[in-house]
Amino acid sequence: MKPLSYSRLEVIADDIRQDIIKMLEHAGSGHSAGPLGEVEIYVALYFVIMKHDPEKIDWPERDILIQSNGHCVPVRYATMAHAGYFDRSELMTLRKFGSRLQGHPERLRLPALESTSGPLGSGLSQAAGLGLALRLDNQTHRYIYVVMGDGELDEGNVWEAAMLIPKYNLHNVVAIIDRNNIQIDGLTENVMPLEDLKLKWQSFGWHVIEVDGNNLESVVDTLTMAKAITDKPVAIIAYTIPGKGVDFMENDYHWHGVPPNHEQAKLALKELRSLKGKITGEHN
Amino acid sequence: MEDLYLHDFKKDYLEEPIRKGFGRGLLKAGQINSSVVACCADLTDSTQMSLFADNFPDRFFEIGVAEQNLVTVGSGLAAGGKIPFVSSYAAFSPGRNYEQIRTTISLNNRPVKIVGSHSGISVGPDGATHQMLEDITLMRVLPNMVVLAPGDSIEAEKCTIAMASDNRPNYMRLAREATGIFTTTKTPFEIGKAYVYEKGNDVTVVSTGSMTFQALLAVDLLYKDGIDVEVIHVPTIKPLDGQTILKSLAKTGAVVTVEEGQINGGLGGAVAELIGENLPVPLFRVGVKDRFGESGEPNQLLEHFGLDAEHIRLSVHHIMERKNHGNKS
Structure with missing residues (x-):
């Protein structure tokens, strides 16, 4: 894939946000806040960082992305469609009977997802297993990216893996934490305090980098830097705005697990098409 | 074979x-x-x-x-x-x-x-x-x-x-x-297969894990009692080799299952499902009966929870009664 300019990638990111809104409205259920907040992470991974080939999903040299917070799968489906894995029209089958785009990711129905997830906390462990397998096969030049939610870090399974990966110095595992500060029951710091998150991961033996997760250039730079660090595995704390791009959704935890209705979707799409009023034109 | x-x-x-x-x-x-x-x-x-x-x-x-x-x-x-x-x-x-x-x-x-x-x-x-x-x-x-x-x-x-x-x-x-130890290096084993370890005509005992050893011990006791038991060892509980079990039950017409675990949903449950849909015959499940274990020596516990050869013998007698006189006994 030839490299795209940031201005082009920003347009793709905005298109993906619009697709997420349309998919969720059409599905009538699903999660809005997380997927909208993670768009830059997925654009960076699929359009800049990862070695992958939509035409050859079992390419032995590919990098692997495990989406541990499976409820955010709309952002992955939408990004994959834009990256050429399937036609964008298929996005409207999200959560429908017979669709490959299940409500939570299912590898057997869509093998390019690499794993099946939804129940939280198990992605990092799978990355650890993959990391061990790749090391046995002298394949440590391949990277394994794991996207986790911050609420997900309540799960003990995460910390079991967080101990194991530094033990074997699986430095080609890159953990990306979507730090959007919300989970279903409210703000993460009220539900179950996570801070000092950076210190926690550092004390578990990780090299921690913090980044503005909605700044595409910063996300790309950080993921690029992560590849160069080999003395420790890297955990990226990506600060994102849940519901990013849609004013009435941003930073409101009530949008964690609900889709927009028709009127809300119209409003959201209008805002996204005009990039929050920065653009006026045919769509208005 | x-x-x-x-x-x-x-x-x-x-x-x-x-x-x-x-x-x-x-x-x-x-x-x-x-x-x-x-x-x-x-x-x-x-x-x-x-x-x-x-x-x-x-x-x-x-x-x-x-x-x-x-x-x-x-x-x-x-x-x-x-x-x-x-x-x-x-x-x-x-x-x-x-x-x-x-x-x-x-x-x-x-x-x-x-x-x-x-x-x-x-x-x-x-x-x-x-x-x-x-x-x-x-x-x-x-x-x-x-x-x-x-x-x-x-x-x-x-x-x-x-x-x-x-x-x-x-x-x-x-x-x-x-x-x-009741098998040898020559005893056949294949995932998905059950094996008849003892041929008999009166009752089929279907057992899994080390309980097959206890079942085989019970064969001798039952022989002395005049009951001819067929023992099927089931090392693969899923997928269950229904064919081998049903073939035996068509002959004996009664079954006792034996396992070192809860009778609910285990091998006993699997056999109950199998015969319920295919060949309803009297069934008795030997296993732990919806309760938890406790400390003790292994043999003491097997006896206490009714999992030894003697209890299998009694269970076979019970199922023979039911087979011969209906479920009222």
Whole structure:
């Protein structure tokens, strides 16, 4: 894939946000806040960082992305469609009977997802297993990216893996934490305090980098830097705005697990098409 | 197949823990196939993985006391093309990590080999927390999962080697205590098959794991009582070899199931489902009856919970009554 300019990638990111809104409205259920907040992470991974080939999903040299917070799968489906894995029209089958785009990711129905997830906390462990397998096969030049939610870090399974990966110095595992500060029951710091998150991961033996997760250039730079660090595995704390791009959704935890209705979707799409009023034109 | 039947084991039988056979089988599987790897959750000696770990240190991973991690790391290893055996005590795996097994191994259909040691009441003094009685039931209801309970250490060795070349998720349960050896290296074993170990016409005893040894001991007692028992050993609980069982029941018309676990949903449950839909005959389930275990010596506990040869004998008498006089008896 030839490299795209940031201005082009920003347009793709905005298109993906619009697709997420349309998919969720059409599905009538699903999660809005997380997927909208993670768009830059997925654009960076699929359009800049990862070695992958939509035409050859079992390419032995590919990098692997495990989406541990499976409820955010709309952002992955939408990004994959834009990256050429399937036609964008298929996005409207999200959560429908017979669709490959299940409500939570299912590898057997869509093998390019690499794993099946939804129940939280198990992605990092799978990355650890993959990391061990790749090391046995002298394949440590391949990277394994794991996207986790911050609420997900309540799960003990995460910390079991967080101990194991530094033990074997699986430095080609890159953990990306979507730090959007919300989970279903409210703000993460009220539900179950996570801070000092950076210190926690550092004390578990990780090299921690913090980044503005909605700044595409910063996300790309950080993921690029992560590849160069080999003395420790890297955990990226990506600060994102849940519901990013849609004013009435941003930073409101009530949008964690609900889709927009028709009127809300119209409003959201209008805002996204005009990039929050920065653009006026045919769509208005 | 004829030479599969009993070889005078009752006179001078040897005893060995089933898990020892797993240890030897894993080493052999590792020698046969370099993709075989192993993970353990701080019970490497106890689950007998140490033989593999000593011989293939690069292919053995110590996960620590973290059973959720154990099976999910296994899923990742399988995703990376390896054949991972992951072991702990059955009370913890699949006891503690059931959801991880369900999502990342069963639904995800990764050929992880889950080995639960120290199952059953015969764990003994450790008591109820460590006596896993529900593992067969839990694992049997998972789609894609193969459930195995070899009967002795020799069969466990064969079973382990067979698991390494089976492309499905597998669960194998093992026991802690030394139990009687009733197979030989020549006894046939294939995943998915049940075997008639003793031919008879009056009642069929269907048993799994080390309980087949107790069932075979009961054969002699029953012979003296004038009852001719057929014994079917079921090392693969899922998929169940219904054909072999139904063929026997068409002849005998009554069945007693025997397992070292809860009768609800285990082998007894599986046989009840099978005959309920195909060939309703009187059924009696020998096993732990909807209760937990307790501390004690293994043989003491087998007797107390009604899992020894004598109780199997009484159960066969009971089912004979029902067969001959209807369900009112």
